[in-house]
Every structure is written in C-alpha cells, then in structure tokens.
Amino acid sequence: MQPVKAFLFDLDGVIVDTAIYHYQAWRRMANELGFDISEEFNEGLKGVSRMDSLELILAHGNVQLPEEKKQELATLKNQWYLELVSRMTPTDILPGVPAFFAQVREAGLKTALGSVSKNAGLILERIGMTGQFDAIIDGNKIAKGKPDPEVFLKGAEELGVQPAECVVFEDAVAGIESALRAGSFAVGLGSPDVLTKASMVFPSLENVTVSQILARL
Structure with missing residues (x-):
C-alpha cells in the first residue's frame, strides 16, 4: 500500500x-410545475448533477419539456438556491470539521475539494474555508459528474x-463509487447500510481522528 499523502473532500x-x-429550491420548481417532491425523493438527488436531477424530477412528475425550457428551469432553480446559500456563515460548517482539518494540517497532508457543485467556491467563501484547500475542483472544472471519477482524478x-x-470523504453512494473508480480509498460519512462500498463509515467527521x-486503511 502506498502512503497516504492527501485527503479529498466532497462539500x-x-x-x-x-x-x-x-430541496427547497427543487420543491419550489416542482410545485410551480404542478406536483410535489418529498424529502425522501430528494435524498436520491445527492451527488447528482443539476441537469440529471432535473430529469429525475420531471420524470417523477411525469412532465415532458423541450430542452430549452429545461435549461431555463435549471437556471431558475440555481438562482433560488444561490439566494439561500448566500446567507450561509461559518456557523453552517458541520460539527467536527474545523477540528478534523486542524489535524489534517498537523499531519502534513494535502487537501482538495472534490464537488460537482458549480457553487462550491461561493459556499467556501461564505463559510470562510477557501484557504483550507490546496486545490478546489468543482462543477466548473469537470465535464462529467459523479459516479465518474473525473473530479477526484x-x-x-x-x-x-x-x-x-488519496483518501476521499463522501456522504453519497455516487461519490463513493467515484472515489473507488479513481483508485482512491473511500471513507463514508452517513449510514453503513447505505454506503456499503466504503472502506469505513462514520456518522460524520465529529470525534473522528486522522x-x-x-x-x-
């Protein structure tokens, strides 16, 4: 086994x-189209790109639209989403994250963000974590979403x-698959019943040590 040199994180x-x-932005869009989506349905959209999420939602509502209208809706959804995330602050960082990153730095490991979100830069800026990453790979730098390995490669x-x-930290099935396809180790954050392919699974980064x-491993 090669020594671990870097930790890569989904956002x-x-x-x-x-x-x-x-969920709030997608649900608003679904409601305007005349149907609803549940939080359970939204769980299935985790780690899925914006356009693929839109396709799944339209199929769920049995709605068929021309490509131009789909692009328009995806843009509108993103505007609503940005209105919400632009209010984020460092208090929105999940428990255990700052302490874990301090350990990562102490261990001399490199860090990268690996997110399919095109808004990752804005979110990192709002929560004051941009400087915690040696590299930031987001939806603006990749052509293929997860489970394709491009983001982690x-x-x-x-x-x-x-x-x-590299060790990749992910909370979604598609993200774990992406990490494994890249040839990296995958640490799941969430339920071991869901993230079955991860090397190990923790509820979150809280109380986890490097x-x-x-x-x-």
Whole structure:
C-alpha cells in the first residue's frame, strides 16, 4: 500500500449540509410545475448533477419539456438556491470539521475539494474555508459528474499525488463509487447500510481522528 499523502473532500453532507437548500429550491420548481417532491425523493438527488436531477424530477412528475425550457428551469432553480446559500456563515460548517482539518494540517497532508457543485467556491467563501484547500475542483472544472471519477482524478492531479495516495470523504453512494473508480480509498460519512462500498463509515467527521483513519486503511 502506498502512503497516504492527501485527503479529498466532497462539500455537501461532508463539510456543510446544503441539501435542505437544494430541496427547497427543487420543491419550489416542482410545485410551480404542478406536483410535489418529498424529502425522501430528494435524498436520491445527492451527488447528482443539476441537469440529471432535473430529469429525475420531471420524470417523477411525469412532465415532458423541450430542452430549452429545461435549461431555463435549471437556471431558475440555481438562482433560488444561490439566494439561500448566500446567507450561509461559518456557523453552517458541520460539527467536527474545523477540528478534523486542524489535524489534517498537523499531519502534513494535502487537501482538495472534490464537488460537482458549480457553487462550491461561493459556499467556501461564505463559510470562510477557501484557504483550507490546496486545490478546489468543482462543477466548473469537470465535464462529467459523479459516479465518474473525473473530479477526484483532477484533485489528485492538481495536488501532484497519485489517486492511490488519496483518501476521499463522501456522504453519497455516487461519490463513493467515484472515489473507488479513481483508485482512491473511500471513507463514508452517513449510514453503513447505505454506503456499503466504503472502506469505513462514520456518522460524520465529529470525534473522528486522522490517525484513526490511517490506522484502518
């Protein structure tokens, strides 16, 4: 096994939880189209790109629209979402994240963000964490969403390390698959019943230590 040189992090559900804002914006859009979506349905959209999420929602509501209208709706949804996330502050950082990042720095490990969100930069700025990453890979830098490995392959490349030297932290099934396809280790944050392919699973980063993770790889 190669020594671990870098930790790569998804954003939503790992560092912050913006799922509620996505849900509120998507639900508003669905309501305007004449149907509703539940929080359970929204869970299935985690880690899925904006256009793919829109397709799933339209199929759920049995609504068919021309491509131009879909682009218009995706843009509108994003505007509503941005209105919500622009109010975020450092208090929105999930419990345990600042302490864990302090340990990562102390251990001399490199860090990268690996998110399909095109708004990742704005969110990091709002919560004051931009400076915590040596590389930021978001939806503006990739052509393929998760479970394609592109986001984590690019992260390793920008850090100057091999994918096999990286540990990826993810809360979504698609993200875990993306990490594994990149050839990295995958640490799941959430339920072990859901994130079955992860090397190890924790409820969150709270009370997790870097040494604990490295010892279990």
